[in-house]
Amino acid sequence: ICICVSVLGCRSTKREIFILPRGFTGYVVLIYDQNSGLPIRLEGDKRVYRIPPNGILLTQASLNSDWLELPEFYYDEINPSSQIPFKIDYKDLPMDSTVAYGGISGSANKDLAGNEVVKFSKYFIGNKNQIDTAYQRAEKLDITKLVE
Numbered sequence: 001i002c003i004c005v006s007v008l009g010c011r012s013t014k015r016e017i018f019i020l021p022r023g024f025t026g027y028v029v030l031i032y033d034q035n036s037g038l039p040i041r042l043e044g045d046k047r048v049y050r051i052p053p054n055g056i057l058l059t060q061a062s063l064n065s066d067w068l069e070l071p072e073f074y075y076d077e078i079n080p081s082s083q084i085p086f087k088i089d090y091k092d093l094p095m096d097s098t099v100a101y102g103g104i105s106g107s108a109n110k111d112l113a114g115n116e117v118v119k120f121s122k123y124f125i126g127n128k129n130q131i132d133t134a135y136q137r138a139e140k141l142d143i144t145k146l147v148e
Contacts, residue, residue, distance in 0.1 A: 014042065014045060014046055014047040014064060015045065015046045015047070015069050015071070015072070016046065016047045016048075016049065016064060016071040016072070017043070017046050017047065017048045017049070017071065017072045017073075017074065017078060018049050018051055018071060018072070018073045018074070018100070018123070019048065019049070019050045019051065019074050019075075019076065019077065019078065020051050020073060020074065020075055020076075020084070020125060021051070021052075021053050021075070021076070022075045022076050023075070024051070024053070024055070024075070024125055025098065025125050025126035025127075025130045025134070026055050026124070026125060026126065026130070026134045026137070027055050027122055027123070027124055027125075027134040027135070027137060027138035027141075028051050028055045028056075028057070028102075028122065028123040028124070028125060029055060029056045029057070029120055029121070029122050029138065029141065029143070029146070030049060030057050030059060030120060030121045030122075031056070031057070031058045031059065031118060031119070031120045031143065031146055031147055032059060032061055032062055032063045032119045032120065032121075033060070033061075033062055033063075033119060034058040034059060034060060034147055035060065036058065037057070037058035037059040037060045037061075038050075038057065038058065038059050038060065039059075039060050040059065040060060040061045043078070046072075047061060047064065048078075056146055058146070058147065062119075063105060063119045063121065070086050070088070071086065071100070071103070071123070072086070073086060073100040073123075073125065084098060084099060084100045084125065085099045085100070086099065086100045086101070087099045087100070087101050088101075093127070093128040093131055094127055094128060095127055095128050095129070096127060097127060098125065098126055098127060098130075099125075099126075099127070099131075100123055100124070100125050101123065101124045101125075101131055102121075102122055102123035102124045103121065103122075103123060104121065104122040104123075105119070105120070105121045105122075106119075106120060106121075106122075107119045107120070108120070108142075108143040108144050109144070110144045110147075118143050118144055118146075118147055120143050122138050124138070
C-alpha cells in the first residue's frame with residue numbers, strides 16, 4: 001500500500017493558471033520543452049503561465065498530460081474579479097460574454113522521421129464567434145515554425 005501511495009503521489013501534476021493581457025481574445029498556444037522558453041513559474045502547487053499579447057508562449061515546462069483539474073484563466077492578475085470562466089462543452093459557449101475553452105494537446109514533427117517533436121496545447125478565449133474565428137486561425141499555424 002505504501003508503494004502504491006508513493007507512486008501515485010509522484011504522478012500528481014500541477015494545476016495550471018493562465019494570466020492574459022487585459023481584453024485578450026483569440027488563441028493561446030503553449031509550446032513545451034523549449035530550452036529558450038520561459039522557466040516554470042510556480043505559485044504553491046500551481047504552474048503559472050503569463051501569456052504574451054500574441055497568444056504564443058514557449059516554456060521550458062513539459063506537457064502536463066495527466067492533468068486532473070480544469071485550468072484557470074485570468075486577465076492581468078490572479079484575482080477572483082479578473083477570472084475568466086472556463087467552459088468544457090462547445091454547446092455552452094456564450095454569444096455575449098468572454099470565456100476560456102479548449103485544452104487541445106498534440107505534437108508536431110519537425111522532420112519526417114519524427115525525431116524532433118514539438119508538444120503543444122491550445123486554448124481559446126472570447127465569445128462563441130471569437131472562439132470560432134480563433135480556432136480557424138490556430139488551425140493554420142505551423143507549430144514547428146514557432147520554435148527555433
